[in-house]
Amino acid sequence: xxxxxxxxxxxxxxxxxxxxxxxxxxxxxxxxxxxxxxxxxxxxxxxxxxxxxxxxxxxxxxxxxxxxxxxxxxxxxxxxxxxxxxxxxxxxxxxxxxxxxxxxxxxxxxxxxxxxxxxxxxxxxxxxxxxxxxxxxxxxxxxxxxxxxxxxxxxxxxxxxxxxxxxxxxxxxxxxxxxxxxxxxxxxxxxxxxxxxxxxxxxxxxxxxxxxxxxxxxxxxxxxxxxxxxxxxxxxxxxxxxxxxxxxxxxxxxxxxxxxxxxxxxxxxxxxxxxxxxx
Ligand code: C2E
Ligand code: CA
Ligand code: CA
Ligand code: CA
Numbered sequence: 342x343x344x345x346x347x348x349x350x351x352x353x354x355x356x357x358x359x360x361x362x363x364x365x366x367x368x369x370x371x372x373x374x375x376x377x378x379x380x381x382x383x384x385x386x387x388x389x390x391x392x393x394x395x396x397x398x399x400x401x402x403x404x405x406x407x408x409x410x411x412x413x414x415x416x417x418x419x420x421x422x423x424x425x426x427x428x429x430x431x432x433x434x435x436x437x438x439x440x441x442x443x444x445x446x447x448x449x450x451x452x453x454x455x456x457x458x459x460x461x462x463x464x465x466x467x468x469x470x471x472x473x474x475x476x477x478x479x480x481x482x483x484x485x486x487x488x489x490x491x492x493x494x495x496x497x498x499x500x501x502x503x504x505x506x507x508x509x510x511x512x513x514x515x516x517x518x519x520x521x522x523x524x525x526x527x528x529x530x531x532x533x534x535x536x537x538x539x540x541x542x543x544x545x546x547x548x549x550x551x552x553x554x555x556x557x558x559x560x561x562x563x564x565x566x567x568x569x570x571x572x573x574x575x576x577x578x579x580x581x582x583x584x585x586x587x588x589x590x591x592x593x594x595x596x597x598x599x600x601x602x603x604x605x606x607x608x609x610x611x612x613x614x615x616x617x618x619x620x
Contacts, residue, residue: 368424370406371417375429379405382437383604384455386613387575387597390589395617397454397595399490400438401604402430422462431463435476438487441607443480450614456488456518461495467502470509477513484514488539491517493525496535507535518575523563533570539595540567544578547598551583557591564591 374380382400389396404412421427438457445452459469469489477484489510496503496519507517518539519532523546532540542563549556560576567574576588579598588596602618 364420367417367420368426371421371424371426371430374404374406375426375433378433379407380430380433380437381405381606382434382441383606384610385597385604386602386610386618387595388601388618390576390585390593390596393617393619395453395613397456397488398610399597399604400434400441400455400457402434402458418460422460425462427460427462428466431460432472434458435472439476439480439482442482442486445611445614446482448611450611452486452614454486454488454516456490458490458520459495461492464491464495464506465498465502467506470506470513473510473513473515477515485516488516488518490520490541492520493522493527493532496527497525504535507537511536521577529563529566529570529572533572537572539573539575541575541577542593544576544598547576547578547584547588548580550587551581557587560588560593561591564593568592 381403383403384398384400386395387397387399388394402414402418404414404417406412418427418430421430434457438455442452442455463469473484473487473489476482477487496507511517516538517536518541519527519537520541521543522532522540523543529540540563542560546556546560546563550560564574573594575595575597576584576593577597579585579588579596579600581600584598585596585600602613605613
C-alpha cells in the first residue's frame with residue numbers, strides 16, 4: 342500500500358503483479374459470468390446400495406465459459422470464496438436447483454431429492470435457511486426434495502450460530518449432509534449433536550476400500566457408528582465394481598461415483614429417473 346516504503350512497493354509489484362492481475366481478471370470474469378448467467382448445474386445420480394435404484398442426486402455447478410467451454414468448479418469456487426462472489430453463486434445454484442426440480446415435477450417425472458453444496462462463507466452468513474425458504478416457496482418445491490451438503494470445516498464457527506442455522510434449515514424439512522466426512526476433525530458424536538442426517542464419506546476413503554484391510558475396517562467403523570447414531574451413510578467416488586461390492590457388504594446406504602454415473606446435464610436426467618441406470 343501507499344504507507345509502505347517505495348522499495349517495498351516495487352518489490353511487491355515485481356513479484357506479484359502477474360498473479361494479482363490474473364486473479365483480478367478471474368474475479369472480473371466471474372462477476373461477468375454471474376451477470377450473463379453463464380452457469381449451469383450438472384446432476385450426479387446416487388444409488389441405493391441395497392436396491393440399485395436411483396434415490397437422490399447431487400447438483401454440481403459448471404461455468405460455461407465462452408472461450409474455454411465447461412469449466413470445473415475446482416477452477417473458480419476457491420476464488421469465488423475469497424472474493425465473496427460465492428454468495429451470489431450459491432444463491433443462484435439454489436434457485437436453479439429449485440427451478441429444475443419444479444420443471445421435472447411438471448413433466449410428471451418421479452423426482453428424487455437433489456442436494457446442493459453450501460460453501461463455508463455462505464453458511465457463515467446465517468442466511469441459507471431464509472434463502473431456501475424463498476426459493477422452495479417460489480417454485481413450489483417440497484422441502485423433502487432439496488437437501489444441503491456442508492463440509493465439516495464450514496461448521497467450525499461459533500457453536501451457537503452453527504446450531505441455530507442448522508436448526509433453521511432442518512426446521513424447513515431440508516436434510517443436512519456432512520460433505521467430505523473424514524477430511525476434517527469433527528467426531529461423529531459432534532455431528533450427531535448437530536443433528537446431521539447424512540454422512541458423505543470422502544472419496545479418499547472409498548478409494549482405499551479395495552487396497553487394504555485397514556481401509557475396509559475404517560469404513561466399517563464409520564458405517565456402524567453412523568447407523569448407531571441415526572445417520573445414513575453415502576460413499577462418494579465409487580469407481581469400481583469391487584468398491585461397490587464391499588460397500589454393499591458394509592451396509593453403506595447410498596453410493597455415488599463414476600462407476601455408477603458421471604455428473605450429467607439436466608437433459609439426461611429424465612431418462613435416468615424413468616429407467617434407472619442399468620440399460
Ligand atoms: P464435492 O462436493 O466433493 O463433489 C464431488 C466431486 O467429485 C464432483 O466434482 C464430482 O464430479 C466428483 N466425482 C464424482 N464421482 C467421482 C468419482 O467416482 N471419482 C472421482 N475422482 N471424482 C468423482 P466437481 O463437480 O468437479 O466438483 C468439485 C467440487 O466443487 C465439489 O466437490 C464441491 O466442493 C465444489 N462444488 C461443486 N458445485 C458447487 C456448488 O454449487 N457450490 C459450492 N459451494 N461448491 C460446489
Ligand atoms: Ca458435495
Ligand atoms: Ca464431497
Ligand atoms: Ca470433495
